[in-house]
Amino acid sequence: MLLVAACALPVSATAAKHNKKPARGASSQTSVPGPSYSQRLDALQAAEDIAQRQHLDRDWVRQTLGQANYVAAIAKAVTPPAVGVAKNWQLYRSRFVEPLRIRAGVAFWLAHRDTLQRAERETGVPADIMVGILGVETIYGQQTGNFRVLDALATLAFDFPASHPRAVERSAYFKTELEQFLSWTFSSGRDPLALKGSYAGAMGLPQFMPSSWARYAVDFDGDGVVDLLGSPADAIGSVANYLKTFNWQPGLATHFPLEFDASKLDMTTLMAPDILPTFSVENFQAKGVVLSGEALKHTGKLALIELQNGDAAPSYVAGTDNFYAITRYNWSSYYAMAVIELGQAVAQAMPH
Numbered sequence: 001m002l003l004v005a006a007c008a009l010p011v012s013a014t015a016a017k018h019n020k021k022p023a024r025g026a027s028s029q030t031s032v033p034g035p036s037y038s039q040r041l042d043a044l045q046a047a048e049d050i051a052q053r054q055h056l057d058r059d060w061v062r063q064t065l066g067q068a069n070y071v072a073a074i075a076k077a078v079t080p081p082a083v084g085v086a087k088n089w090q091l092y093r094s095r096f097v098e099p100l101r102i103r104a105g106v107a108f109w110l111a112h113r114d115t116l117q118r119a120e121r122e123t124g125v126p127a128d129i130m131v132g133i134l135g136v137e138t139i140y141g142q143q144t145g146n147f148r149v150l151d152a153l154a155t156l157a158f159d160f161p162a163s164h165p166r167a168v169e170r171s172a173y174f175k176t177e178l179e180q181f182l183s184w185t186f187s188s189g190r191d192p193l194a195l196k197g198s199y200a201g202a203m204g205l206p207q208f209m210p211s212s213w214a215r216y217a218v219d220f221d222g223d224g225v226v227d228l229l230g231s232p233a234d235a236i237g238s239v240a241n242y243l244k245t246f247n248w249q250p251g252l253a254t255h256f257p258l259e260f261d262a263s264k265l266d267m268t269t270l271m272a273p274d275i276l277p278t279f280s281v282e283n284f285q286a287k288g289v290v291l292s293g294e295a296l297k298h299t300g301k302l303a304l305i306e307l308q309n310g311d312a313a314p315s316y317v318a319g320t321d322n323f324y325a326i327t328r329y330n331w332s333s334y335y336a337m338a339v340i341e342l343g344q345a346v347a348q349a350m351p352h
Contacts, residue, residue: 033069033070033071033151034069034070034071034072035069035070036066036067036068036069036070037065037066037068037069037070037154037158038066038067040158042158043065043066043068043154043158044062044065044066046065046157046158046175046178047061047062047065047066048061048062050065050178050179050182050183053179054179054182054183054186056182056183056186057186060186061182061186064150064182064185064192064193065150065154065178065182067150067193068148068150068151068153068154068155069148069151069154069155070151070154070155070158070159071147071151071152071155073199074147074151074152074155074156074199075155075156075159075160075161077199077200078156078160078161078164078170078199078200079161079163079164080163080164080165086308086310086311087307087308087310087334088308088309088310089307089308089309089314089315089334089337090309090310090312091310092334092338093337093338093341095338096135096136096338096341096342097338097341097342097345100139101135101136101139101342101346102342102345102346102349103349104135104139104140104142105131105132105135105140105342105343105345105346105349106346106349106350106351107140108131108134108135108140108232109127109131109346109347109350110350110351111232112232112233112236115220115221115232115233115236115237116130116131116236119220119236119237119239119240120240122240123240123241123243123244123248124244124248124249124250124251125239125240125243125244125248125250126343127343127347128343128344128346128347129243129254129326129339129340129343130236130239130240130343131342131343131346131347132338132339132340132341132342132343132344132346133206133239133326133329133339133343134205134206134235134236134239135342135343135346136335136338136339136342137205137206137207138204138205138206138207140205140232141205141232141235144196144197144198144203144204144205144207144229145196145197145198145199145202145203145207146196147196147197147198147199147201148193148195148196149181149192149195149196149197149201149203149210150181150192150193150195152197152198152199152200152201153174153177153178153181153201153210154178156170156171156174156200156201157171157174157175157177157178158171158175160174174201176211177201177209177210177211178201178210180209180210180211180213180214181201181210184210184213184214195229203228203229204227204228204229204235205228205229205232205235206228206235206238206239206242208228208238212242213226213228216238216241216242216245217234217238217241218234218237218238218241219234219237220233220234220236220237220238221233221234221237226238239329242328242329243325243326243328243329246325246328246329247321247325248322248325249300249320249321249322249325252300252320252321252322253294253298253320253322254319254320254322254323254326254336254340255305255317255318255319255320255323255337255340256291256293256294256295256298256302256317256318256320257292257295257317257318258289258290258291258295258304258316258317258318259289259290260288260289260290260316261288261289261290262288263288264286264287264288265287265288265289266287266288267288269287270284270287270288270289270304271304271306273303274303275303275305275319275323275324275327275333276303276324277300277301277302277303277319277320277321277323277324278301278302278303279301279302279303279304280301280302281295281296281298281299281302284302284304284318289304289318291318295318298320300320300321301320301321302318302319302320303318303319303323303324304316304318304319305317305318305319305323305333305337306333307333307334307337317337319333319336323336323340326339326340
């Protein structure tokens with residue numbers, strides 16, 4: 001969503017993308033809530049605007065938003081890491097591709113095998129990718145976040161850290177998410193003061209932001225309610241639907257191994273598009289990338305994916321459109337690779 005759903009954030013409003021502790025799923029309310037927004041003129045005006053745009057009861061919106069509190073830990077969580085902190089793929093990977101998540105993933109897959117198979121048939125998204133996302137996000141629902149969603153969204157809407165290089169854009173994004181959250185809770189009858197999630201306001205097993213819940217969540221268990229908080233089936237179906245919406249291509253690998261031909265290597269050109277697949281196989285090789293095997297049969301575009309390893313040499317792979325689709329959930333190549341490798345590890349650990 002999530003990211004989702006990021007620059008507009010992805011579906012799962014991205015936490016720290018590389019080395020920062022992944023607090024999205026595992027966050028805890030670590031500080032006493034600060035002042036409420038009941039007397040803040042900007043919040044009161046936002047309440048008026050939201051009520052008018054969404055056709056909500058004005059008093060309900062004002063009263064609800066007035067019970068939101070500023071939480072310093074939330075503002076701190078979105079503050080960029082100090083300049084000079086090296087990204088480290090191996091460290092990042094170790095937080096997700098580890099025995100606890102693998103065991104939990106096997107148990108989840110066994111418990112929901114039929115649902116995963118149905119989602120794969122209907123969308124083309126492999127079961128291991130769905131399992132990888134749900135494992136990275138919340139360890140299959142074990143860690144869905146302990147911040148009040150209302151506090152998280154209000155804090156980031158009205159007090160997004162000014163030191164952030166994109167503070168204005170981020171603040172606007174969270175104002176939109178706050179509006180979506182209030183509209184959804186009002187129409188669904190859910191208690192906006194009771195719902196908890198990540199420090200960025202992402203909710204449920206797949207950590208969907210409110211706008212992603214509205215756009216991409218589905219009732220996959222057929223009970224007439226879209227419930228990403230308590231229904232693993234809805235979470236599975238919604239993750240698959242999200243990736244399908246962002247052009248997941250059935251049967252396509254997420255990435256290919258590669259080597260470099262130093263005599264032809266044009267790293268500047270190769271890195272310029274970042275993770276967006278841009279190069280044909282022929283253009284890739286002309287720029288000094290050496291491909292082999294199945295990669296040579298690929299007919300779509302490729303991107304050079306760089307994963308830094310601290311002081312060690314970076315790792316590189318050739319990312320396809322399916323790798324890019326995973327980054328629409330969270331705009332990070334590190335996140336996407338963790339999802340892929342966790343899903344693979346769980347698949348390998350499944351009893352046969």
